[in-house]
Structures are given as C-alpha cells and as structure tokens.
Amino acid sequence: MNRLIGLALMASLLTLATGLWIPAKALLAQELLELAWAESQARQSAARPWPWADTWPVARLALPETGHSWIVMDGVHGESLAFGPGRMAGTDPASGPVMIAGHRDTHFRALERIDTGTRVDLQGRDGQWQQYRVSGIRVVDSRREGIDLARLPADRLLLVTCYPFDSLNSNGPLRYVVEAERVAAQWAPSPPKGAHKPTDT
DSSP: OHHHHHHHHHHHHHHHHHHHHHHHHHHHHHHHHHHHHHHHHHHTSOOOSSTTOSOOEEEEEEETTTTEEEEEEEOOOHHHHTTSOEEOTTOOTTTSOEEEEOOTTTGGGGGGGOOTTOEEEEEOTTSEEEEEEEEEEEEEETTTOOOOGGGSOTTEEEEEEESSTTOSOTTOSEEEEEEEEEEEEEEOOOOOTTOOOOOOO
C-alpha cells in the first residue's frame, strides 16, 4: 500500500513539474529574446537569442490595454512557438497582411480576454510601431476552412492560437483567430521591459 501511495505521489510530482516547466521555459525564453531584440535593433540585423537557435526576433507585439508584450520570432514551427509567438514566413507589415501564431496555454492565453476595438501594436526592427484595432474574432475549424492571407487586405494583422483555451487536447482542429486592422503608423517608446506576461494565474 505504501509503495502504491509513493508511486502515485511521484507521478503527481512529475506531472506538476512538467506543467510548470512549459511556462517557465516560455518566461526565460522571452528574457533572452528581449536581449536579442535589442541587439537586432541596434545592429539592424538578425540576432539569434541563443547560439543553437534556428530562429530570431522579427518584431515586438503589444496589447497596451492589458499590459502584455512579447518578442515575436521568425517562423511558426512547433519548437520555436514553445519560446514565444512566431510570425508566419513571408508575411510582413510593409508588403501585406501579417499572421502571428502562439500557444494558447502560454503567450497567447491573453487573447481570451480581448474584444473588438482592442488596440494591438506591432514594432519592427527599425523601431517604428504600427497600431491596429481588433475588427473581428472568430473560431475556425482547420478541417474545413483555411486562413487565406492572399484574400486579406494588406493592412491586416492576424493573431492565431488553438481553441478552446482550457482544452487538454493539444492537437485539436479549432483555431481562435483575432483579426485587426491597421489604423496608424507611429514612433513610440517600447513597453517597459518585463511587461510581458506569458502566463495567467
């Protein structure tokens, strides 16, 4: 009986440690990405956040009304999304719509709390901020509908994460899509360092 209780306790501790490791990794990665982003802006060239990284910072995304801010990386493959939101390859504010994806249980958990009209800011490497306003939120079933960026106006920003937010299924087909429309290009100071909140407790 004692052995069974010990095994159950060990399994519980392992599950807890695994659950805490994901948000801890996301938080640590954003600190390293902050440094790489500052270097990228200073040198106006890509700076890898750690020597073996296969991605680099390309933007800063901020939700001023909620206090959330993240460094966005190049690419949306699974490994990089564990460290922060990723910008889909081939999308750029200067040439067309932009799509940024993130995990629902870490960085993009904050999307659950925004609504139509919410302000979204996106900063490029040159320091210039583009201001957007959320124009629509929808849930897309990836089995039946794709996201066709070619059909969107050039001034759109899409923020995409898995849905529902509290699901335990990590491979579900539903996607939560926040669409925002650019309203202004402006120069503004960066949000204060440490303002990002990768997880909600």
